[in-house]
Structures are given as C-alpha cells and as structure tokens.
Amino acid sequence: xxxxxxxxxxxxxxxxxxxxxxxxxxxxxxxxxxxxxxxxxxxxxxxxxxxxxxxxxxxxxxxxxxxxxxxxxxxxxxxxxxxxxxxxxxxxxxxxxxxxxxxxxxxxxxxxxxxxxxxxxxxxxxxxxxxxxxxxxxxxxxxxxxxxxxxxxxxxxxxxxxxxxxxxxxxxxxxxxxxxxxxxxxxxxxxxxxxxxxxxxxxxxxxxxxxxxxxxxxxxxxxxxxxxxxxxxxxxxxxxxxxxxxxxxxxxxxxxxxxxxxxxxxxxxxxxxxxxxxxxxxxxxxxxxxxxxxxxxxxxxxxxxxxxxxxxxxxxxxxxxxxxxxxxxxxxxxxxxxxxxxxxxxxxxxxxxxxxxxxxxxxxxxxxxxxxxxxxxxxxxxxxxxxxxxxxxxxxxxxxxxxxxxxxxxxxxx
Amino acid sequence: xxxxxxxxxxxxxxxxxxxxxxxxxxxxxxxxxxxxxxxxxxxxxxxxxxxxxxxxxxxxxxxxxxxxxxxxxxxxxxxxxxxxxxxxxxxxxxxxxxxxxxxxxxxxxxxxxxxxxxxxxxxxxxxxxxxxxxxxxxxxxxxxxxxxxxxxxxxxxxxxxxxxxxxxxxxxxxxxxxxxxxxxxxxxxxxxxxxxxxxxxxxxxxxxxxxxxxxxxxxxxxxxxxxxxxxxxxxxxxxxxxxxxxxxxxxxxxxxxxxxxxxxxxxxxxxxxxxxxxxxxxxxxxxxxxxxxxxxxxxxxxxxxxxxxxxxxxxxxxxxxxxxxxxxxxxxxxxxxxxxxxxxxxxxxxxxxxxxxxxxxxxxxxxxxxxxxxxxxxxxxxxxxxxxxxxxxxxxxxxxxxxxxxxxxxxxxx
Numbered sequence: 011x012x013x014x015x016x017x018x019x020x021x022x023x024x025x026x027x028x029x030x031x032x033x034x035x036x037x038x039x040x041x042x043x044x045x046x047x048x049x050x051x052x053x054x055x056x057x058x059x060x061x062x063x064x065x066x067x068x069x070x071x072x073x074x075x076x077x078x079x080x081x082x083x084x085x086x087x088x089x090x091x092x093x094x095x096x097x098x099x100x101x102x103x104x105x106x107x108x109x110x111x112x113x114x115x116x117x118x119x120x121x122x123x124x125x126x127x128x129x130x131x132x133x134x135x136x137x138x139x140x141x142x143x144x145x146x147x148x149x150x151x152x153x154x155x156x157x158x159x160x161x162x163x164x165x166x167x168x169x170x171x172x173x174x175x176x177x178x179x180x181x182x183x184x185x186x187x188x189x190x191x192x193x194x195x196x197x198x199x200x201x202x203x204x205x206x207x208x209x210x211x212x213x214x215x216x217x218x219x220x221x222x223x224x225x226x227x228x229x230x231x232x233x234x235x236x237x238x239x240x241x242x243x244x245x246x247x248x249x250x251x252x253x254x255x256x257x258x259x260x261x262x263x264x265x266x267x268x269x270x271x272x273x274x275x276x277x278x279x280x281x282x283x284x285x286x287x288x289x290x291x292x293x294x295x296x297x298x299x300x301x302x303x304x305x306x307x308x309x310x311x312x313x314x315x316x317x318x319x320x321x322x323x324x325x326x327x328x329x330x331x332x333x334x335x336x337x338x339x340x341x342x343x344x345x346x347x348x349x350x351x352x353x354x355x356x357x358x359x360x361x362x363x364x365x366x367x368x369x370x371x372x373x374x375x376x377x378x379x380x381x382x383x384x385x386x387x388x389x390x391x392x393x394x395x396x397x398x399x400x401x402x403x404x405x406x407x408x409x410x411x412x413x414x415x416x417x418x419x420x421x422x423x424x
Numbered sequence: 425x426x427x428x429x430x431x432x433x434x435x436x437x438x439x440x441x442x443x444x445x446x447x448x449x450x451x452x453x454x455x456x457x458x459x460x461x462x463x464x465x466x467x468x469x470x471x472x473x474x475x476x477x478x479x480x481x482x483x484x485x486x487x488x489x490x491x492x493x494x495x496x497x498x499x500x501x502x503x504x505x506x507x508x509x510x511x512x513x514x515x516x517x518x519x520x521x522x523x524x525x526x527x528x529x530x531x532x533x534x535x536x537x538x539x540x541x542x543x544x545x546x547x548x549x550x551x552x553x554x555x556x557x558x559x560x561x562x563x564x565x566x567x568x569x570x571x572x573x574x575x576x577x578x579x580x581x582x583x584x585x586x587x588x589x590x591x592x593x594x595x596x597x598x599x600x601x602x603x604x605x606x607x608x609x610x611x612x613x614x615x616x617x618x619x620x621x622x623x624x625x626x627x628x629x630x631x632x633x634x635x636x637x638x639x640x641x642x643x644x645x646x647x648x649x650x651x652x653x654x655x656x657x658x659x660x661x662x663x664x665x666x667x668x669x670x671x672x673x674x675x676x677x678x679x680x681x682x683x684x685x686x687x688x689x690x691x692x693x694x695x696x697x698x699x700x701x702x703x704x705x706x707x708x709x710x711x712x713x714x715x716x717x718x719x720x721x722x723x724x725x726x727x728x729x730x731x732x733x734x735x736x737x738x739x740x741x742x743x744x745x746x747x748x749x750x751x752x753x754x755x756x757x758x759x760x761x762x763x764x765x766x767x768x769x770x771x772x773x774x775x776x777x778x779x780x781x782x783x784x785x786x787x788x789x790x791x792x793x794x795x796x797x798x799x800x801x802x803x804x805x806x807x808x809x810x811x812x813x814x815x816x817x818x819x820x821x822x823x824x825x826x827x828x829x830x831x832x833x834x835x836x837x838x
Binding site for chain 2 (some may be wrong): 022023024025026027028029030032033034035036037038039040046047048049050051052053055058062065286288291292293294295296297299300301303304305306309310311312313314315316317320324352353366367368398399402
C-alpha cells in the first residue's frame with residue numbers, strides 16, 4: 011500500500027517551522043510496512059492544496075494530510091478535499107453543539123469561525139480529537155483514502171497512532187502486527203556489537219535485527235511480524251535475552267529508557283547518593299541527572315571547578331597532583347573522592363579535560379572521567395571527536411554511563 | 425519568481441532524518457522575496473525523481489534539488505535531470521582529474537564510483553563545491569532553471585548562499601538587495617515591545633519592522649530593500665538606533681550574538697569574574713556560560729547545591745534563612761553572596777526554585793534568581809510556565825540576562 015503525506019501550511023514553505031510531522035509519519039508508515047514515494051508541502055492556498063490532493067490521489071492508495079483543519083479563515087483543507095473530490099460540504103450539528111458546550115463550560119464565548127470545524131465533505135467521517143478541538147477526517151473517494159489530521163504535533167501523533175494506522179492496516183488487509191524492541195547499549199563500538207551479534211543478524215528474518223548508532227550509543231533493534239501483539243512479544247523475547255547476554259553490562263536499557271532515569275533507579279535501589287565534580291563539562295552532568303523528576307532523593311549536589319585553584323580549595327586535590335597535570339587520571343580520581351567527601355555522597359563522578367578550541371595540556375578531545383563508589387574507584391581516559399560542545403556533551407554522557415557501570419559493579423579495565 | 429524545492433533521499437521518506445534543508449532554503453527564498461508554492465520529497469528512485477522534476481518545472485520558474493549528487497550508486501539526481509530534460513550525460517575530464525589529484529594528495533586510492541561526480545547533463549554548468557567534493561549543477565531548460573545541490577547541510581547552505589541566490593536574483597532581474605538586522609531583547613513582553621515601537625511599526629514599509637518572540641526573547645527584525653548592501657545598511661541604521669533607544673537596556677545584542685557571548689564580553693571588559701550557585705537549574709547556567717570558548721578567563725566555577733543542607737555548608741546560607749524558606753529571596757541572595765566568596769569571584773548568580781513535577785514550598789514554576797556584583801545585589805522572582813525542563817531552561821536563560829543587566833548597572837526594580 012502506497013501512502014503519500016501532504017503537509018499544509020504557509021509557515022512550512024517560509025521555513026518558519028520544519029516539517030517534523032512528515033518525518034514522524036514517514037517513520038511510522040515504514041514501521042508498519044507501508045510504502046511512501048512522495049511527501050509534499052503546500053501553503054494555505056485552496057487551489058494549490060486541491061492540486062496536491064489530486065496529484066497524490068493519482069499515485070497513492072492513501073493520502074495523509076496534516077494541517078489546515080483549524081478554525082481560522084486560512085484553514086482550508088476541508089474545502090480543498092471537497093473540491094478535489096467534487097463533494098459538497100456538510101455541517102455536523104451534533105459536533106457544533108458539543109463545541110458550543112465545550113466553550114460554555116469554560117465560561118467563554120465561542121468565536122463564530124470555530125463552527126468551520128463542524129464542516130466535512132459529503133461522505134467523510136469526522137474523527138474525534140481528544141487532544142484538541144479540530145476533528146480529523148476520513149474519506150474514501152474512487153478507491154483512494156484521504157485522511158486529514160491537525161498540524162499540531164501532539165494531536166496529529168495521537169490520531170495517527172490510534173485512528174489512522176489501524177485503519178490503514180485494516181484497509182491493506184494486514185493480518186499481522188509489526189513490533190519493535192530497542193535494546194540500548196553503551197561502551198562497545200558498532201562493529202563490536204555487530205560482530206557479537208553476527209549469528210543473530212545473519213540467521214534471522216523474523217524477528218529481524220538491525221543496528222543503529224547515535225550519540226555514542228549503539229542500539230539493537232529487534233523487529234517481529236506476528237498475527238498478534240502477544241505473538242510478536244513472544245517472538246522478540248528470546249532474541250532480547252540473547253542480545254542482553256552477548257552484550258552483557260553494556261546494555262543499559264530498552265526503548266524509551268534514558269541513562270539518566272536508569273542511573274537514578276539503580277542508585278535508588280542501592281540506597282546510594284550521588285555528587286558531581288565537573289571541570290570541562292561544567293554542570294552538564296548535574297543538569298542531566300536532575301532532569302529526572304524526584305532526583306533530589308538521590309542527587310546531593312556538585313562542584314563546577316573550572317578554575318584550577320578551586321580543584322584544590324574545594325575538592326582537596328593535592329597541589330602536587332595538579333602541578334603534575336590538571337587533565338590527568340590522578341586529578342580526576344582526587345576530584346571524585348573530594349566531591350564524595352565534600353558533598354557527603356556515596357558515589358561521585360568527576361570530569362577534567364581539554365574541550366578546545368585551544369588544547370589544555372593534552373590534545374583536544376581528551377576527557378578524563380573518575381568515578382568513586384563505596385566499593386572502589388576507577389578512571390577512564392576518552393579521546394572524543396568533534397567540536398567543543400560535542401566533546402562536552404559526549405563526555406557528560408560517558409560520565410553517566412561509567413557511573414552506571416561502577417554502580418552495578420561492572421568496572422571497566424582499570 | 426516562483427521557486428520549488430525538491431529534496432531527494434529515501435532516508436527523508438522513512439523519517440530517519442527531518443527535511444531541515446527545505447526549511448532553510450524556504451526561509452532564504454522568502455528573505456529574498458521569491459515565492460514558494462510547493463516543496464517535494466522523493467526517494468532515491470530515478471523515475472520518481474524525474475516525475476518530481478517534471479512536475480516542478482511545469483509550475484515553477486526555478487527548481488532547487490537537494491541530495492542525490494554524491495558518488496554512490498543510489499545518487500541518481502544527475503541522471504534524473506538528464507532524463508527529465510531529454511539531455512545526454514557528459515563527462516567533465518578536467519573535474520575528474522582534479523578529483524583524482526585530491527584523493528592522491530591524501531594518499532588514498534579513489535573508489536571508481538567517485539567519477540560519477542564528473543558527470544553532468546548536456547548544457548549544465550558544474551558549480552564548484554569548496555565544502556565537499558560533489559559539485560552542484562545549474563541548467564536552463566525551456567525557460568526553467570534547475571539547480572542541484574548536495575544534501576549535506578553545510579555544503580548545501582554554502583552553495584545556496586554564494587551561488588544559487590545571487591543567480592536567482594540576477595535571473596529575476598532583482599536590482600536590489602534585501603537585508604535584515606535582528607535586534608535581540610530580553611525582559612519586556614512582546615506587547616510592551618510592540619507598544620514602544622508602535623510608531624516605527626506603523627510608519628514604515630521600507631525598512632519594515634517585525635516582532636518575533638521565542639524562548640523568552642523578543643526580537644525586532646528590521647528589513648530593508650535597497651539598490652546595494654551599503655544603501656540597505658544606511659536605511660537600517662537609524663531604525664536600529666531608534667529601537668535601541670526605545671527598548672533601552674533590554675536590548676542585549678544583534679543578529680547571531682548570544683547572551684552567553686555578550687555576557688562573557690561584558691565581564692571581560694569590566695575585568696570581573698563570575699561564579700554560579702544553582703539549585704533548581706543544577707548546572708545549566710554553568711554549562712551555558714562555559715559554552716563560550718575561552719570562558720575560563722572569566723568563569724571561576726560554581727556550586728550545584730541541590731540538597732538543602734549544602735546551601736548552608738557550602739555557601740554559608742544561615743540556617744534560619746533556610747528554615748524560613750529555601751525557595752525565597754533571602755536564600756537566593758545569600759547563595760549568590762556565598763558563591764562569590766567561596767569561589768573568589770566578583771560576580772555571582774544564584775537560582776533556587778520549584779521546577780516540579782511536585783511543588784517545593786512555592787508554586788511550580790516559581791524561580792528566584794539572586795545576583796551579586798561589586799556594586800550591589802538584587803533578586804528577582806519569576807513565575808515560569810511549562811514543564812520541568814522548560815522551567816529550568818527558561819530560568820537559566822533569565823539568570824544570564826539578569827547578570828548582564830546587573831553588570832551594566834541596569835538593576836531591575838529591587
């Protein structure tokens with residue numbers, strides 16, 4: 011089944027917003043096994059939306075329109091569908107009443123233009139939009155299905171997931187579900203992961219196994235086709251187990267789990283608190299661990315010791331250690347231990363490094379990360395590529411992962 | 425002149441990347457006064473790229489293609505242009521030689537497929553690409569201009585700016601330049617800014633004045649049309665002066681200047697150093713000020729005092745002050761003064777607040793920012809909307825701006 015996406019909105023043409031809706035829908039369509047040949051963006055112009063719809067209907071089995079179904083005068087997607095299919099617009103009295111009640115219940119008067127949202131091309135079905143007021147539309151015309159969704163991402167995503175994709179699967183006679191599970195790892199290279207999972211990768215078509223690398227993370231995606239979701243889950247389970255066994259401690263989570271949340275959970279389980287001591291990353295690790303709601307139960311605080319003398323005065327790094335090298339294994343270890351003590355935390359992580367643009371002692375990209383736990387200490391030197399911000403961001407990510415490994419007792423080679 | 429953008433790449437259809445190139449080009453076209461009616465995305469498929477080119481040529485005066493001109497087998501934009509215009513592909517020997525020399529100079533053997541980049545449709549001009557190896561293409565066919573650019577954003581942007589836009593302006597007989605200047609302000613609402621600049625806004629069509637609000641910043645955009653860049657600069661200058669006078673100290677910079685860089689420059693000028701004391705923002709301010717290369721000459725360091733007891737032990741906030749309210753004006757002021765002393769800095773900024781999801785003492789979104797300078801201290805209470813991350817990010821932005829105002833002696837009402 012071929013599906014075409016038509017995004018409506020002059021602000022897209024002017025570059026005021028980027029067409030993320032199209033990439034979101036494109037990904038979901040691909041996940042479900044549908045083909046996409048074209049995506050089109052068109053402004054808030056009736057004739058040109060009609061042209062885009064007619065062209066899309068001529069080459070696709072289904073067309074998903076986003077945007078232009080709100081209450082204002084420039085929202086003309088409803089009219090365009092009517093014109094492209096030669097159907098008159100009808101008025102949904104019941105929906106109009108609900109709309110009026112909604113506004114009244116908030117004690118506000120409804121602008122008359124909102125009633126436009128009660129209009130629909132003859133034969134179309136209005137689809138309730140629990141995330142907003144503008145209803146979606148579904149219409150079959152001469153063997154092609156047209157769907158109109160709001161442009162607001164949260165509303166569009168909800169309706170796509172709960173209304174459009176299930177309908178498309180029905181229409182395509184898809185009698186199976188496609189389910190993916192993402193296993194997230196850190197600390198091995200993509201080629202190491204691929205080598206460890208070589209058998210799995212070559213052996214299997216269902217589930218299929220794919221590798222994705224991004225921001226230092228290697229993700230293993232296991233995708234299964236099965237008659238039901240329960241069957242797909244069962245197909246995936248042994249693969250997930252194999253992946254976790256082969257990759258060992260480098261696996262930190264699955265699907266939407268973040269390293270921040272995973273680390274927070276692990277520290278909570280062990281009853282350990284955390285402190286940070288940051289030079290090159292200057293607060294980035296602290297900001298990330300505290301992005302987890304409720305992190306105050308685990309995170310005590312930290313020092314940003316940008317100036318070298320503060321590493322001594324605040325964290326008790328011995329002067330002779332600093333003299334021997336600020337960007338050094340010894341400095342990182344003393345910083346971590348000093349932070350644990352100063353902030354009365356069980357675990358502490360420290361970063362000192364050379365982020366550029368000018369090198370500090372060691373080559374740009376050299377980042378030294380020290381970790382202290384009640385069970386011991388460890389340090390690791392990373393050489394990171396990229397510019398200043400990328401080096402700092404990667405180092406903060408690496409620091410969170412190294413803390414996780416230390417907390418689960420999987421110390422790296424020290 | 426109507427310009428259509430055709431982006432080539434299966435990864436765009438699959439949603440693996442978002443079509444930021446289109447929004448970038450769309451914005452630049454709008455800036456130059458060109459009309460855009462459609463944007464199209466098509467996969468790496470010869471027939472369908474041909475279809476997209478033919479359709480675009482039928483309704484636009486110029487077509488800008490991005491992507492598909494690299495060296496690999498799935499890069500077929502060159503072939504598609506040749507097919508759509510019925511022209512044979514030619515081979516540029518001289519370019520092929522340069523390509524070989526380039527590879528040899530790096531001591532590597534060139535894969536044969538790279539020679540594909542020396543091909544061009546008959547009559548097309550190859551445009552040198554100083555940011556990469558794949559050259560762009562320009563071809564006039566039956567009154568329509570076709571331009572092919574690389575998909576790599578940095579290469580595309582360079583060629584658009586330096587080659588395509590000047591050609592389009594020539595073709596359109598544009599005998600003027602359009603120049604914009606963005607005046608950036610913080611601390612006034614959009615409606616206040618609009619009211620202060622009401623005269624300017626209503627009076628003027630050239631330069632025109634527009635307001636943009638984003639992330640708490642209000643930007644005033646002054647756009648002039650003139651026969652030359654020098655004339656446009658001259659048209660803009662008195663408007664910029666008026667805007668700066670009317671908005672006063674809330675103007676912090678222009679165009680690409682960031683608050684981080686501006687603050688760094690101001691502190692450098694005054695010879696003052698900076699420290700941070702963060703609770704709710706937990707390192708975000710530190711991370712942002714240190715995003716400026718060379719910030720170690722100004723920024724000393726900071727404390728992330730997430731746990732309440734650390735505010736006392738590390739920054740000497742009196743226990744009775746904390747008992748009376750951790751999220752309070754007094755706590756923020758003591759934190760700032762404590763940080764200035766502890767980190768031996770001239771200036772210090774402190775944030776304490778309630779970021780949610782559960783309220784801490786005061787309503788979620790309450791953020792108290794204290795600033796200490798050698799000339800005095802000040803505190804401000806903000807009530808910020810949004811979720812936890814948005815509140816924290818806005819508070820960090822506000823803190824940087826309040827430090828700037830304090831450093832230039834423009835204390836807010838205290």
